[in-house]
Amino acid sequence: MKSLIPVSLLLLSTSQAFAEQNKAAPKDRELWITLGTEAVAPMRESFKSAGWEEPTAVLAKDQVSVFRVKESQLSRLATLMHERFNRCAGFITHETQDEAVASLQPAPALAPQSLVTYTLDNATTVNALMGSVLETNVRGTITSLSGYSTRYYTSQGGVDAANWLLAKWKSYVPASRTDVTVELFRHASWAQPSVILTIRGTTLPNEVVVVGGHLDSINSSGGNAPGADDDASGVASFTEVIRVAMSRNYRPQRTVKFMAYAAEEVGLRGSKEIAAYHKSNAINVVGVLQLDMTNYKGSSSVDVVVITDYSNSAQNTFLRNLITTYVKIPQGNSSCGYGCSDHASWYNQGYAASIPFEAPLGSDNPYIHTASDTLSRSGGTATHALKYSKITAAYVAELAKGTAQ
Template sequence: MKKFFPFIWFFLVLSTPLFAQKENWTYATTSHHLANALRDIHPRKVQIQKTENGRSVVFFDRQVIATLDSLNPKKGVYTLHSDKRTAIQSMFYNPKFEQEILEFTVTEHDYVQKILKDVNPESIGQMIKTLENYGTRFHTRPEGIQASIDLKNRWEKMALASKRSDIKIEFFEHDFSPQKSIIITIPGQTKPDEIVILGGHLDSGDSFAADFAPGADDNGSGIATLTEIYRVLLKNNFKPQKTVQIMAFAAEEVGLLGAKDIAETYSKQGVNVLGMMNLDMVTYKGSDLDIYLTHDPGFTSSELNVFLFELLAHYHSSEKDLLTFGLTECGYDCSDHAAWGQFGYKAVFPFEADGDEMNPWYHSEDDTFENMGNDASHAAKFAKLGLEFVVEIAKNAHSSVKNSTKDFPFIRIEKSEIIYESSNESTQILTMEIINSVAEKILTKNDFDKSGRIKINSLEKGVYLMVMKLNNGKIMTKKFVR
């Protein structure tokens, strides 16, 4: 995760030469407050290109990045861009709800329940230790470069051991960093041009902590969890209908550069990414709830978050498998999901804790697995959610699951009401909750006849999730748009 230091550091940044070669300059979008502050401090190194709706495009010497990294997030944040056109376009990106989100349905219950049993916290913990043992994985350090080489080799050996010659593991090279991103591709059997992505950053530390940043949680935990998801998919010979990609991003800690390079490339090539889940810091349980879904409009998709609500309600509502969830926010482009969101892709970011209750040791020499109790059970929750996300969007090409309505009541949703009717005594609705896109339960009903109507004309426009518990022990979920 990108880190921003208290604002006092802003005044402690060492002065640099007044003149710089333009080839060392780059573009970024940031708040107009930060843009003005940067120009005041470095008048010869910062040029404001455009300001609109409280945001500015700045053209500046890369040496100014050290100053950017020292700023308090309440004063503003930034995202780097490869050129002026892309920077200006990003200012006007306004994510809109797309109807296809309703096509994401829960149909792979039996297969998912089977593979969830294979998630092993000890396996995740061992991988966290392996990554921690590099000492640092900062993107320009030899250890960080070697970590990307070793991770690619590990992922290749896992595919080879599983006799999956159809799976590709490739480097994505960047011209701004010697560290490479790595991409696993599990090809879709029937819809290969539709892609589901899981990702997280491989590097650790920042420009203030580059020499020793073990990054066990930030983000060894995310890479270890992605590796566990990959291991479970291989063990169960998962062959999806749609293509699945698992990515380890380079150079996140210096401006989301690796993820941004890939997302921008995909956008220019017209790659159809159905959804992207980012895993960054998932091992430290600092809050009461299990999983916190990040709600940052412009960076995360509220509608795709509703799909995560649905997965959690469907697979984790029983006492045996219970996972509690809520919302949190960064307030800025704090991790790689933002790179995808800014290029128009739906992205979500489930996080380990709520806001200030996150791991207090991140970006320090104390970000070790030992300081998390040598326990990866919290990360295992995110491995399960990641598996559910991938399988339920990409679908199992060889699934024997047949959709059946006999165990569920009839439901029809119209503009102003929900119409329900139970087909038999075993499909009676016991309770119903309607949840909006910011995880608020806006309607709860506990008394049901065999059939009836529920008025919803007071709901604001948006996407909602309906969760029904039936007297046969089953849970029925349904998304709808008002």
């Protein structure tokens, strides 16, 4: 696929990328984070070694603590969480202390099993979508997104990548599909927007199915942050489902929203704002699927693991059944800890969220958050990520239902 990336971005030097990623907000804003108890002592040690004042917990409850930090410290914290706990991000960032404290009391689960019935009875649509996904297209999207020197949330590269994806998704939508919208979700506190494509449901438009992955990237050491696996791969996996949904004239009964989130690497900030928006506007989200790292085959025994913590057990069972019935790849279970990806933003608002992951934790891609997170580390193909396109196609067709040609 011919890249649409501006030549100026391709020519950014490592030092320029480092400067883009590490520049602080103009006043280095004061923010608050929530963090799992096991990470508190390592964070204090890390901050102390950087010559920073050791943070003091504002409040702690149920193995989660609230801390006040500076925005410029988020990148170092993300580095720590990746290197020490293999998490991305592993903490959640909040704009105010009140918001952080309130998050210690998560919203009660909305009991999606009482809102939707998990059935596998739409095989014709599943097969129409799943049978049309192509590895070359997934690989092309990964190549284009990872061609940006960085997609860090405060960088021009992060903004340009969002605009590129916006244009790509729009290019898939026929003029006749007035039921489909593609738009930016702008965030007031940083430059990079999130990107959302919505297919309005035919008979149950007020029931919403969400599929998402994060658009931003980060380099723990500064410098280039191609983020081919983390998370160009996840975005590419469901971008191919968007293409197929449009080419096969997919008409879901429930509304489907595909989302590429900004600012995940620094505390799930983009998805947290979007999930909170849906909750505050009483939008009935009946299911969320998160794709974060899909292209590194780190295990010889399983092709996908279902993350069991901070996710919905009923929907996880539905997801496992989809994989067994339609995708037919070996699967297992794993856990990833507090705030490890954007599904946690939806889970904390009471929505049913699940995340299928590329390998058991500890066997996943060891090159993420470095300049070496390139497509070559996955063998130069998107073969593994294509499996997640199929999982997504099955999830959408069986949860949102509907027909395809």
